[in-house]
């Protein structure tokens with residue numbers, strides 16, 4: 001039963017589907033504060049929201065609002081059903097074996113913290129290895145740093161090359177003594193797709209658990225957590241057309257069951273006396289207090305929206321646009337533009353980092369902003385990676401299903417204008 | 426924003442004045458803008474009356490922060506530390522010719538150098554009147 005009313009239907013002609021998709025996003029119909037068309041190229045930071053998701057959120061509050069898992073009246077039962085329905089939608093989307101393996105969190109960051117705290121503190125001891133890569137977002141780095149300090153475990157890193165690819169020569173040595181491997185599936189800085197097919201089997205053979213940070217992958221590709229062969233998977237709704245404030249942790253049932261609760265209070269309990277409590281079953285054991293009901297339901301709607309368009313279509317569309325963007329950026333190489341990241345189209349997504357001659361990325365982002373073009377500038381929450389590669393900042397554009405060639409053209413026009421203002425040769 | 430990047434700003438960005446290090450600075454102060462990662466380090470040589478004899482700055486960052494700091498260093502010689510500690514934001518913004526026309530995020534860039542210079546003069550982190558400790 002789908003509670004989402006979706007307007008875009010799969011069309012045979014790509015061009016018309018592209019136009020209709022853009023029409024689904026009200027913010028893209030609004031001019032910027034200085035009257036320009038909004039050219040949104042920062043979806044890696046957060047994605048725009050289609051009408052169906054916004055409407056679902058509003059409809060919940062207007063027509064269905066009630067606390068879940070408690071009331072026996074009709075309204076409460078319907079809210080519970082919608083909330084648990086969203087969990088089932090997500091479970092199906094990532095091919096989880098059962099819905100109870102999905103724990104709602106606020107975002108990816110909270111999901112990683114949950115694993116570091118509840119699994120890590122009880123299973124790691126001094127000298128155990130925690131293996132990350134040099135590409136990780138601060139959210140998949142700092143929780144492990146703290147865990148290492150608490151347990152005496154040792155942080156290790158899969159090195160990356162100057163074009164943002166993993167170097168796997170030393171992998172077996174790095175895996176020796178490693179208890180958990182935590183990797184981003186797609187780099188938010190370079191768009192690199194992590195070669196999980198080469199890493200996960202070796203990690204499992206070495207007896208390590210594997211956690212995937214899917215913040216930049218799940219919005220852009222089909223993910224099957226069972227086929228990946230991993231143990232934990234995390235992502236955020238807001239990067240995949242859903243609302244802010246909701247994300248999730250997926251984990252293998254037996255692992256989650258063996259972990260102690262994260263926070264405690266209402267909802268996560270089975271039986272309580274004044275001196276002790278027994279915990280609720282999965283997934284509610286990890287969902288203390290009233291959940292983010294409305295956003296979970298709207299997240300389910302965002303997933304249905306993406307499914308309706310088709311993850312295959314999204315992958316193909318983004319590949320085509322990424323190719324187009326790279327070609328147009330490469331044409332500016334003689335003027336000092338340098339793309340940083342993998343050149344192989346099969347090893348990357350539509351997150352593109354670049355530097356333009358001696359124009360600082362912040363100046364570039366400011367100049368582009370006056371043309372309505374939104375890109376990101378800075379260290380992209382990967383400060384150690386920037387430092388490792390001798391960069392202080394890059395400019396970054398990132399694509400999503402609602403972008404088109406006209407967005408890239410607007411970006412290039414604006415870059416050319418910046419080159420004139422900065423008097424580049 | 427476009428017309429902000431005028432000739433003199435680009436000139437100061439590409440050819441910063443008083444850039445580098447002093448042999449024996451009396452005061453050194455480093456600061457950074459965590460949002461952009463812009464960095465600035467100020468070195469001052471002062472006389473017995475706490476008047477600035479010489480100044481150098483180093484660091485890296487956007488055109489706004491680097492040009493603003495470069496221009497600022499040109500106006501410092503001969504001023505006492507207590508005068509410098511009192512300089513308002515306009516000391517830099519007027520010089521840049523932007524008034525309050527730039528966005529709040531970029532104003533932070535414009536003021537990075539002035540804040541570092543005032544902090545160097547005060548011997549502690551300077552705060553703007555409208556800024557919370």
Ligand SMILES: Cc1ncc(COP(=O)(O)O)c(C=O)c1O
Pocket residue numbers: 044045107108109110137139140184186187188213215216236247381
């Ligand atoms: C790779 C990666 N991991 C984790 C995060 C953190 O996501 P959130 O802020 O939604 O927790 C991000 C967000 O930028 C990301 O790009």
